[in-house]
Amino acid sequence: xxxxxxxxxxxxxxxxxxxxxxxxxxxxxxxxxxxxxxxxxxxxxxxxxxxxxxxxxxxxxxxxxxxxxxxxxxxxxxxxxxxxxxxxxxxxxxxxxxxxxxxxxxxxxxxxxxxxxxxxxxxxxxxxxxxxxxxxxxxxxxxxxxxxxxxxxxxxxxxxxxxxxxxxxxxxxxxxxxxxxxxxxxxxxxxxxxxxxxxxxxxxxxxxxxxxxxxxxxxxxxxxxxxxxxxxxxxxxxxxxxxxxxxxxxxxxxxxxxxxxxxxxxxxxxxxxxxxxxxxxxxxxxxxxxxxxxxxxxxxxxxxxxxxxxxxxxxxxxxxx
Amino acid sequence: xxxxxxxxxxxxxxxxxxxxxxxxxxxxxxxxxxxxxxxxxxxxxxxxxxxxxxxxxxxxxxxxxxxxxxxxxxxxxxxxxxxxxxxxxxxxxxxxxxxxxxxxxxxxxxxxxxxxxxxxxxxxxxxxxxxxxxxxxxxxxxxxxxxxxxxxxxxxxxxxxxxxxxxxxxxxxxxxxxxxxxxxxxxxxxxxxxxxxxxxxxxxxxxxxxxxxxxxxxxxxxxxxxxxxxxxxxxxxxxxxxxx
Numbered sequence: 001x002x003x004x005x006x007x008x009x010x011x012x013x014x015x016x017x018x019x020x021x022x023x024x025x026x027x028x029x030x031x032x033x034x035x036x037x038x039x040x041x042x043x044x045x046x047x048x049x050x051x052x053x054x055x056x057x058x059x060x061x062x063x064x065x066x067x068x069x070x071x072x073x074x075x076x077x078x079x080x081x082x083x084x085x086x087x088x089x090x091x092x093x094x095x096x097x098x099x100x101x102x103x104x105x106x107x108x109x110x111x112x113x114x115x116x117x118x119x120x121x122x123x124x125x126x127x128x129x130x131x132x133x134x135x136x137x138x139x140x141x142x143x144x145x146x147x148x149x150x151x152x153x154x155x156x157x158x159x160x161x162x163x164x165x166x167x168x169x170x171x172x173x174x175x176x177x178x179x180x181x182x183x184x185x186x187x188x189x190x191x192x193x194x195x196x197x198x199x200x201x202x203x204x205x206x207x208x209x210x211x212x213x214x215x216x217x218x219x220x221x222x223x224x225x226x227x228x229x230x231x232x233x234x235x236x237x238x239x240x241x242x243x244x245x246x247x248x249x250x251x252x253x254x255x256x257x258x259x260x261x262x263x264x265x266x267x268x269x270x271x272x273x274x275x276x277x278x279x280x281x282x283x284x285x286x287x288x289x290x291x292x293x294x295x296x297x298x299x300x301x302x303x304x305x306x307x308x309x310x311x312x313x314x315x316x317x318x319x320x321x
Numbered sequence: 322x323x324x325x326x327x328x329x330x331x332x333x334x335x336x337x338x339x340x341x342x343x344x345x346x347x348x349x350x351x352x353x354x355x356x357x358x359x360x361x362x363x364x365x366x367x368x369x370x371x372x373x374x375x376x377x378x379x380x381x382x383x384x385x386x387x388x389x390x391x392x393x394x395x396x397x398x399x400x401x402x403x404x405x406x407x408x409x410x411x412x413x414x415x416x417x418x419x420x421x422x423x424x425x426x427x428x429x430x431x432x433x434x435x436x437x438x439x440x441x442x443x444x445x446x447x448x449x450x451x452x453x454x455x456x457x458x459x460x461x462x463x464x465x466x467x468x469x470x471x472x473x474x475x476x477x478x479x480x481x482x483x484x485x486x487x488x489x490x491x492x493x494x495x496x497x498x499x500x501x502x503x504x505x506x507x508x509x510x511x512x513x514x515x516x517x518x519x520x521x522x523x524x525x526x527x528x529x530x531x532x533x534x535x536x537x538x539x540x541x542x543x544x545x546x547x548x549x550x551x552x553x554x555x556x557x558x559x560x561x562x563x564x565x
Contacts, residue, residue: 202415202455224416229457230409276410279375283403284475285395285427292419293432 072195073126079301081125085207087302091309092195096188098313104180110187112316126197135189142185146178147176179302201225206296219290227273233270236260322350325385325479325507326372333367340477341367342378343531349507351478356539357511358527360553365483365511366406368528371400372481373510381505385478385507396497399428402472402506408464412456417448417467420456422476442474443467446500462493469500486514515557519543527552 080088095116102109121128196204205225208218242258281290326349333342341364349355357365370376372384374394382389384397402424405411414420418439425438443449446466456464465485472480483500486494494517501508501521512518518525518539525542527535531551535542543549544560 145348202419205415223413225415226408226413226456273410276405276407277413279370280403280405280411281413281423283373283375283398284424284471285398286423287395289426290423291426292414293422293426293435 005123071196071201073124074128074200076125076198078123078125078198080120080194082301083198083305084296084298084302085199085203086211086296087298087306088195088199089204089207089211091306092191094310094313095191098317099191102184102317104176104183109316110183116312116316117187120194124194124198126194130197131190131193134193135186138185138189139182142181143178144183146174149174149177149311175203203296206292209292210296215289216262216314230273231270235262235266238266322352324348324352326460326509327381327383328371329381331368331371331380331382333371333376334516341531342371344380345531345533347526347533347536349509351507352505353524354508354522355479355500355510356522356525357509357528358513358515358518358525358554360513362530363528365528367531369481369483369509369511371404372479373398373403375403398546399424399475400477401479401481402475402477404469404472404480404482404485408461408468409456411468411471412464415455415458416452417443417454417456418452420467421452421470421474424471428475438474438476442470445473445504446470447496462489462496465489465493465497466500469497473504479509480504481509481511483511484513485510486512486517515543515554516559518555519559519563527554 095113099110099113102113118128119132199207202222202225205218205222208221209215239262242262246258278286322522326347328345328347328454331342331345332340334340345364345368357368359365365537367376370388371378374389374397374482377389384393385400387400389397412420414423419444421439422435425435430438439452440449440468443452446469448463448466448470451459451463451467456467459467467480469480469485482501485497489497494514498517498521501510508522510518510522522539525535525537525539526533527542527548534552535545535548540560546556549556
């Protein structure tokens with residue numbers, strides 16, 4: 001059974017659809033939906049004939065997980081998700097630049113940025129709570145650096161804040177710098193979370209390549225993405241092997257030594273795997289550059305989005321009362 | 322039939338001094354399905370690695386009429402498709418499509434041709450549905466099939482597989498078996514599984530400590546009890562059952 005979907009017109013999708021049309025095979029292309037928590041995802045989906053669906057009303061549902069937790073929303077569907085990876089990358093990087101370039105004193109501009117980011121989240125269907133939860137990771141770093149600034153002596157207008165038993169010199173400029181760092185980094189991270197929650201990582205990398213990003217760096221990203229979990233699995237195996245034999249081991253110096261040895265052997269394993277991968281690459285004609293086909297095309301929606309988005313950014317940056 | 326692989330007195334020493342191959346003489350004709358059998362460390366994988374020039378030992382080796390040397394290396398690598406034991410080594414790009422297209426692109430084919438090759442290769446292993454997936458979203462058996470597709474897409478004349486059945490479940494083995502039997506290429510398989518060799522290969526070569534100790538039709542070699550027990554092998558169950 002083949003049901004076509006005119007969405008996500010990437011050539012590779014067409015490959016499967018054509019295959020279905022031509023062979024009338026049992027390979028199944030259909031609109032598919034599954035849940036992550038409360039969010040329902042719908043996207044074109046392919047199946048080997050052997051895997052069966054459980055029908056749930058009109059929409060077919062079945063168990064399906066995305067391997068990485070950061071990808072939970074990447075494969076959902078929305079106007080933002082449907083945009084080309086390049087469009088999103090360029091727009092969102094521009095947004096981050098705009099945020100960073102805004103003077104901290106003009107707080108209302110940040111409110112506008114917040115509004116913009118909020119509406120992007122709403123359009124994309126990625127829950128804002130997910131973005132906020134993910135973005136909190138940046139706070140300790142910035143807060144730690146910023147807190148030191150607060151207590152630096154403030155020459156022109158030293159002012160003391162009294163907390164009952166003690167008094168601290170707190171620099172007004174310092175608080176300002178802390179606010180500056182916090183708001184900018186937080187909004188930037190919210191934007192980054194939005195970018196990776198609306199763009200599957202392989203498409204993001206392909207987008208970077210098509211934007212003429214240096215190949216070695218995109219390859220580094222690609223390898224990281226591909227082998228992150230392979231390595232994690234190897235670590236898990238090693239930890240299991242250790243735990244199977246290390247019962248009763250105390251958390252002392254000896255324990256530290258075991259961890260050190262594990263890190264060492266993980267390094268050797270990765271090194272050897274890298275060598276095997278290199279041989280596999282050479283066997284398929286690798287000669288110094290990794291070439292992949294460009295598969296996505298910019299649509300009218302992309303152009304409209306970019307024009308609107310940059311217009312908005314310029315408006316927020318230059319508007320005066 | 323044409324001689325497609327010809328090795329004369331092939332020897333190889335690993336950098337640590339281990340002699341892995343001690344004078345291998347073998348001729349494989351076009352279209353043959355050959356099993357390289359032997360215990361761990363017998364030299365099966367080492368011999369396989371020689372076929373596409375990953376390892377280069379002493380002695381003569383000719384692939385499809387081309388002498389193994391630096392000048393011919395790239396040509397030979399598009400003639401011999403090597404499938405590694407661990408599919409996680411073979412699939413190193415972010416999507417199945419990119420991995421399968423990697424070889425054809427490196428062969429300098431244009432986009433349409435590459436798409437066609439990818440389609441054909443993935444159809445052959447019945448994995449076209451996974452074309453946009455990432456390798457880490459696939460099961461081990463599925464990864465193994467895609468790994469074979471990455472090589473099939475280069476249209477190699479020779480397919481060399483290193484331990485294709487290791488870690489594969491029964492279902493995976495069966496589908497791999499039917500896939501290999503239906504391919505037209507010359508196939509060289511290094512394996513421990515005598516049963517797999519019995520079912521897939523028409524010729525079996527037994528290696529022991531870097532030397533060929535038996536070479537002949539699978540039906541004959543794998544029923545030679547004296548020979549098999551002398552190197553701690555057993556007659557494959559498939560052979561015993563077929564006899565009944």
